[in-house]
Amino acid sequence: MKRLVSSALSRATKYLGNRNPFPQPMDPNEHTVWLQDNTAYRPKGGDGSTWEAEFVAAFFVKDPNRRALTKMVASIADQLDLAQGDESEETIAKRLEPWTTEILPGHTVRINIGGTHDAKLGPGDRSGVSKNVIPMEADKAEDGDTVDSHAVGVDTHPMTTTYVEAKGWAVISDIDDTIKITGTGDIGAVMRSTFVDEPTPVDGMPAFYAHMHKTLDKAPVWYLSASPYNLYPFLHAFRNAHYPPGPLLLWNASWMDVSAFVLALTKEPERYKCDKMRELHRNFPDRRFVCIGDSTQRDPEAYAQTCREFPGWIRAIYIRRVPGGSDGSKTAPERFEKAFEGIDRGLWHVFDEPAELYERLDALVAGDPSGTRDGTGEAPPPSQPEQKSSCVLL
Known part of the structure; x- marks a missing residue:
């Protein structure tokens, strides 16, 4: 009673x-x-x-609602062509509990x-x-x-x-296919990596994040993702195992609805990410931010929009080029040129391997906004005074 x-x-x-x-x-x-x-x-x-x-x-x-959980486990197992009674069903059930x-x-x-x-x-x-x-x-x-x-x-x-003090370095990081292999764009791959497989970090990213955390004087990291809050325990354990501490800013949009999770990854919530970055700017307008994302969704466009909105706040943008896709449009050079139109070319970089980022980051901290060799084999110029604005608007 x-x-x-x-x-x-x-x-x-x-x-x-x-x-x-x-x-x-x-x-x-x-x-x-x-x-x-x-x-x-x-x-x-x-x-x-x-x-x-x-x-x-x-x-x-x-x-959890056991009847609903049993139905959802069976549905996902069927979608992934798992045999009835497959040992993976126990893992699926555990990760689905927040949805039921x-x-x-x-x-x-x-x-x-x-x-x-x-x-x-x-x-x-x-x-x-x-x-x-x-x-x-x-x-x-x-x-x-x-x-x-x-x-x-x-x-x-x-x-x-x-x-987190008012001034210093800071990092905004995407999760899916930036630091964790998810398979965004392929519904079957997303379902398997989320509900069946052991979560796997992108090769080389844990080492780079450890280097970045040290180089940026223990800079705070905000993990900004379109994944729903249902995955908080799952992603929290993954982050603890591989990456520096930091809040998980997940989308509160899909309680008790797995289909909404897939929708979150396919609708590409650029507005959601931009709104969250505006909140961070309100609280930490004098921090110098490094933004890291990937090509599977709208990270380039969201970071570029925020860069234009708050000139000088974002000091570097690193976008992981994820291979695959139906037509190659998401990894085409034209896509990135359009996304970052009007923004200083030295501020953003599309990379294939995290090893490309070490020299850029070190040079950024030393005072070189481009943080790279210019293609001639010459080293970056000596450290320069920190620029007040790294975004150039047309």
């Missing part, structure tokens, strides 16, 4: 979000929560000695931040997601430092907060 009353109350108040007058604490026996990695920043108008961060939590009923788990509006959870103090997150909105801005007790924190927080009394993965 208690659960029925709680569910009815949640449904009645789910549209109120943080204004919900009847929030309910989550029950660890019946509910679960995902805590999402974030960044701490200096609040605007502050005295420069304090930090705050937006903490995002997603609440769910603990057990009911979201939980109107609930709260207590977290412990870095072992120093507790705070309450929630209540979640109608999507079961809460966002709370919380002061951080970290007077001695430095740029690039991290701190872990965990839900009190709840068995779930911790979240990592990265402290």
Whole structure:
């Protein structure tokens, strides 16, 4: 009876979000929560000695809908031509659970931040997601430092907060086919790499990201992807295994609908990525950003649009040329020339192997905006004073 009353109350108040007058604490026996990695920043108008961060939590009923899960597993196994009872079905079921788990509006959870103090997150909105801005007790924190927080009394993965000062280097990185092999453009390849195969990093990218993280003085990394939040645990574990820490900015667009996941990858949400980059610009307008993406979707166009919108904010754009495709139009030189029309040619580079990027990045940090040899075999010129604007608008 208690659960029925709680569910009815949640449904009645789910549209109120943080204004919900009847929030309910989550029950660890019946509910679960995902805590999402974030960044701490200096609040605007502050005295420069304090930090705050937006903490995002997603609440769910603990057990998936088993009937729906069984049907979805069978459907995907059939699409991938797997034999009935194939051992891969267990992996498929585990990764599909977020698509068959009911979201939980109107609930709260207590977290412990870095072992120093507790705070309450929630209540979640109608999507079961809460966002709370919380002061951080970290007077001695430095740029690039991290701190872990965990839900009190709840068995779930911790979240990592990265402290980010107003100035310095920063990175925006795509995920699918930029740092992880997904097979975007081939629905069968996407389904297999997402629900069956062990996630595989793009060859050479973990080493380059480690080099970049060191070269850019532990620069924060935001992983910006069109993949839906259903994949957060899957992608979080992949990132932890291969890449520097950083928030996963995923698309909150497809709960309990796998078809919407495929749609997200085929609709090429350029607007979504540009909106997220505008949010980053609002919080960190004085950071110098390196953007990394690939040719399978609209990363070149999204990065170029943002570059034009905020001249000087983006200092380098690296696009991985992914082989394949039906007509070769996505990897044609004309596509990139059109996407980056009006932008300094020294700012963007299309690469086939990550090894091409080391010299460019090192030269960028040394002060050379083009970061490359000019094709004559001559080394880049000596370090120059940092340019105030790297985007050239026509």
